[in-house]
Amino acid sequence: MSFYRFSEDEVKEILNRLDRISLELKQSQRTQPEEIWYDNQQFLNIMNVSKRTAAYWRTENIITYVQVGNKIYYRLNDILELLSKCTVPAKNTNLNPKTDGNKYPGDQHPS
Numbered sequence: 001m002s003f004y005r006f007s008e009d010e011v012k013e014i015l016n017r018l019d020r021i022s023l024e025l026k027q028s029q030r031t032q033p034e035e036i037w038y039d040n041q042q043f044l045n046i047m048n049v050s051k052r053t054a055a056y057w058r059t060e061n062i063i064t065y066v067q068v069g070n071k072i073y074y075r076l077n078d079i080l081e082l083l084s085k086c087t088v089p090a091k092n093t094n095l096n097p098k099t100d101g102n103k104y105p106g107d108q109h110p111s
Helices: 008-031 040-047 051-059 076-085
Strands: 037-039 066-068 071-075
Touching (some): 037 040, 040 076, 071 076
Antiparallel strands (some): 037 071
16 A cells, blocks of 8 residues: 655645645634534533533434434524523613612621
8 A cells, every 4th residue: 555745835835725724714703603513512501501401402403413424413592592582671661670778799897
């Protein structure tokens, strides 16, 4: 079996191409964050849920996902949509929530 040995110029060209691709990916993520895809493990970490909970959400059509073979992917936009749908609005619009009378939590005023 023979091996091909890249010249120094070929290696530089490959590295330049990889740098350009990396830059394009980073730019597209900045301009289109909703098109960022997460695999199942990343989704579990982001949402802090178990594999079973994620599987239940998929079977109950609670979250949109893509399955390619055994790999499961979620779009950031779909994750944000799930969170938006499940947002519970605040009922109390009072801007001065009741406290124990201290100016800041944990403040002790000498008597």
